[in-house]
Amino acid sequence: MKKYILxxxxxxxxxxxxxxxxxxxxxxxxxxxxxxxxxxxxVEMQQRMMSYYGLDRPLIEQYFTFxxxxxxxxxxxxxxxxxxxVNGIIASTFPVSAQxxxxxxxxxxxIGILFGIIAARHRGRPIDYSLVAFSVLGVSVPxxxxxxxxxxxxxxxxxxxxxxxxxxxxxxxxxxxxxAIGSIASKTRLMRTLMLEVITEDYVKxxxxxxxxTWKIVWNHQIRNAIIPMIPSLxxxxxxxxxxxxxxxxxxxxxxxxAYFVNSxxxxxxxMTLGLTVFLGVFVVSANFxxxxxxxxxxxxxxxxx
Amino acid sequence: MKEHLLExxxxxxxxxxxxxxxxxxxxxNFYLDSGExxxxxxxxxxxxxxxxxxxxxxxxxxxxxxxxxxxxYEGKDIAPLTDKEMENYRGKEFAMIxxxxxxxxxxxxxxxxxxxxxxxxxxKVSKEEARKIAVDMLGQVGIPNPEAxxxxxxxxxxxxxxxxxxxxxxxxxxxKILIADEPTTALDVTMQAQILDIMNRLKDIHHTAIILxxxxxxxxxxxxxxxxxxxAGEIMESGDARQVFYQPSHPYTWGLLxxxxxxxxxxxxxxYTIPGTPPDLYAPPVGCPFAARCEYAxxxxxxxxxxxxxxxxxxxxxxxxxDPRAPQVTPPEGxxxxxxxxxxxx
Numbered sequence: 001m002k003k004y005i006l007x008x009x010x011x012x013x014x015x016x017x018x019x020x021x022x023x024x025x026x027x028x029x030x031x032x033x034x035x036x037x038x039x040x041x042x043v044e045m046q047q048r049m050m051s052y053y054g055l056d057r058p059l060i061e062q063y064f065t066f067x068x069x070x071x072x073x074x075x076x077x078x079x080x081x082x083x084x085x086v087n088g089i090i091a092s093t094f095p096v097s098a099q100x101x102x103x104x105x106x107x108x109x110x111i112g113i114l115f116g117i118i119a120a121r122h123r124g125r126p127i128d129y130s131l132v133a134f135s136v137l138g139v140s141v142p143x144x145x146x147x148x149x150x151x152x153x154x155x156x157x158x159x160x161x162x163x164x165x166x167x168x169x170x171x172x173x174x175x176x177x178x179x180a181i182g183s184i185a186s187k188t189r190l191m192r193t194l195m196l197e198v199i200t201e202d203y204v205k206x207x208x209x210x211x212x213x214t215w216k217i218v219w220n221h222q223i224r225n226a227i228i229p230m231i232p233s234l235x236x237x238x239x240x241x242x243x244x245x246x247x248x249x250x251x252x253x254x255x256x257x258x259a260y261f262v263n264s265x266x267x268x269x270x271x272m273t274l275g276l277t278v279f280l281g282v283f284v285v286s287a288n289f290x291x292x293x294x295x296x297x298x299x300x301x302x303x304x305x306x
Numbered sequence: 307m308k309e310h311l312l313e314x315x316x317x318x319x320x321x322x323x324x325x326x327x328x329x330x331x332x333x334x335n336f337y338l339d340s341g342e343x344x345x346x347x348x349x350x351x352x353x354x355x356x357x358x359x360x361x362x363x364x365x366x367x368x369x370x371x372x373x374x375x376x377x378x379y380e381g382k383d384i385a386p387l388t389d390k391e392m393e394n395y396r397g398k399e400f401a402m403i404x405x406x407x408x409x410x411x412x413x414x415x416x417x418x419x420x421x422x423x424x425x426x427x428x429x430k431v432s433k434e435e436a437r438k439i440a441v442d443m444l445g446q447v448g449i450p451n452p453e454a455x456x457x458x459x460x461x462x463x464x465x466x467x468x469x470x471x472x473x474x475x476x477x478x479x480x481x482k483i484l485i486a487d488e489p490t491t492a493l494d495v496t497m498q499a500q501i502l503d504i505m506n507r508l509k510d511i512h513h514t515a516i517i518l519x520x521x522x523x524x525x526x527x528x529x530x531x532x533x534x535x536x537x538a539g540e541i542m543e544s545g546d547a548r549q550v551f552y553q554p555s556h557p558y559t560w561g562l563l564x565x566x567x568x569x570x571x572x573x574x575x576x577x578y579t580i581p582g583t584p585p586d587l588y589a590p591p592v593g594c595p596f597a598a599r600c601e602y603a604x605x606x607x608x609x610x611x612x613x614x615x616x617x618x619x620x621x622x623x624x625x626x627x628x629d630p631r632a633p634q635v636t637p638p639e640g641x642x643x644x645x646x647x648x649x650x651x652x
Contacts, residue, residue: 211397
């Protein structure tokens, strides 16, 4: 087990290094420079800015500087948001995105699983059809439509929640719901399919032949086996949830990390894009690592042994 | 009339599919006395499994549907019971082992816990006592180091061991009837012999009756007290193992016995097969379902279904050849001659 963890750790570090390196060079192959868009700056001024940030040095030298700083956990300062460090921006925006993501996840995971189980247990009956209809709708309605719909109904017509912004618990409810509904829908579909597969398994028949009550068969023999294929996707999902949703954050004017990410790429804010990508990379890699360990807990067949 | 432990009368089961009704079991009668082994033999799709799974109420309904029939267990018809009431019979009165031991155990649960579930449910004992019973049963089926096996996961065991676990699990609540649905099909021959041996031994210790479903006549010879030969959802011939093996009276049984390869056979000679395929159960034939494949078929066979003719002492057969009006036929080489049952049919 120890050996496995060490091995995984080593692979993880290599992965993150690869992400950082590829991203660094890919970004620099993009045409233009970060200051070209600001028309107020003269060519001379641009040159001075470039040399101030060290962007006029040889690329390879810049790479080593970037790597050295990265080792110290320093992502550098933003080229666009003058005077702000990338670390500072992450520190202030990430918690917001993470809260939004976690809230919606905590709602969508249990409800999605539950809906999936209910639909599968009542296959071909009205409740199954309604849940399937809901999930098809939930998956296919774009998030911005859903968001506006919720804003219109609950904020404008009913006045129950604020339309936008992020300052109290009440503000978080509509964006959380927006994110959760799509996620519930996709989980319902997935869990329903997985449950239907498991229901016909031989061991379910064995359990039934033992005379166990239905709830016990469902709980002990069906759910645990059905949920296994969902686990690997969990890692990516947690990441996408924590890194925020650009669209939802825009619509509700939430100061999350999503907008910074998208804008940094658009405006060639090298340090910001790199910083956020590496941050995200670390997250993906560690989430997958943890998921792999959890996987073994649920499915003894792939449990890591010495 | 003596009361049997289990008696199944006129069992009819159909599956409702989009293509129509599949009549999987079409009027099956059999009985089982305590402590005996009844073998139900027949080729794939003849309704063997469906019959016993209907008894256990294991088939998903719908699509399966019990059209008619009585399942009398200890004098009580259990066919009309609700699913909830059946839970008290399953595992406790009847237990079942399945064909594929590799998939019959839950891969995510320890073997011992899977055994204890049933024990706690039916024997109303504490977890610790259930554990003791389970470990004891694992020992009885010959699993080395049962204490350790209790904590193992199914994937760490071989097919033979898993089938032993299945037997241990099935017998842990002292059921009166053990239903074994092709228990040795997925095992190699040596393992097969051991598993059959364990079943025979435990049957004597626990006084369990066994319904053995198989298409392997070798297994039947080793285990069965009585045999029922099924074909196209009906029992064609039934009787004592001795009677069916040594005085088979139905051409289908002749075919089955003739198709059994043996060691003295000339290497170059072709293995015997029954020509044709079983009838389509969407639209079963009017007369005898075997008529189309039977080399002795007469006109009557195509028109009317044969009744059950009594051959002798509990040996019955559904074949018009047993009618006194039928011509004398000689069964294929190596199969004993036909005994006319006379006209004492029902």
